[in-house]
Amino acid sequence: MKSLFVYIVECADGLYYTGTTNNVEVRVAKHNSGYYGGFTSGRRPVKLVFSQEFKSPFEAVTAERRIKGWSHAKKKALIDGDYDLLVRLSKSKKS
Numbered sequence: 001m002k003s004l005f006v007y008i009v010e011c012a013d014g015l016y017y018t019g020t021t022n023n024v025e026v027r028v029a030k031h032n033s034g035y036y037g038g039f040t041s042g043r044r045p046v047k048l049v050f051s052q053e054f055k056s057p058f059e060a061v062t063a064e065r066r067i068k069g070w071s072h073a074k075k076k077a078l079i080d081g082d083y084d085l086l087v088r089l090s091k092s093k094k095s
Contacts, residue, residue: 002022003022003053003054003055004020004021004022004053004054004056004057004060004061005020005021005022005024005051005052005053005054005060006018006019006020006050006051006052006054006060006063006064006067007019007020007021007024007027007028007048007050007051007052008048008049008050008051008067008075008078008079009028009031009040009046009047009048009049010046010047010049011039011040011043011044011046012043012044012045012046013043015043015072016049016072016075016076016079017031017039017040017043017046018064018067018068018075019064020060020061020064024048024051028046028047028048031044031046032044032045032046049079050078050079071089073089074086074089074090077089
């Protein structure tokens with residue numbers, strides 16, 4: 001079974017988009033080309049700021065859905081590798 005990646009791109013307006021793919025480089029290029037329409041097409045260029053590999057599609061999709069529900073600050077803490085802040089924000093009612 002092929003691995004899947006959860007990825008986060010930062011859009012030109014500073015917003016984050018989270019998705020899953022089996023090829024991060026190709027996916028980011030497609031976002032930058034406008035291929036997907038939708039959220040990122042009007043916010044180009046995008047740049048990859050985070051990716052994590054998962055061995056199971058179920059785990060990847062579960063992680064993607066969880067991260068999509070996070071605040072901007074919590075996503076930034078993940079991107080920055082600030083796990084202490086991530087834990088604190090996870091305990092906050094505003095995360």
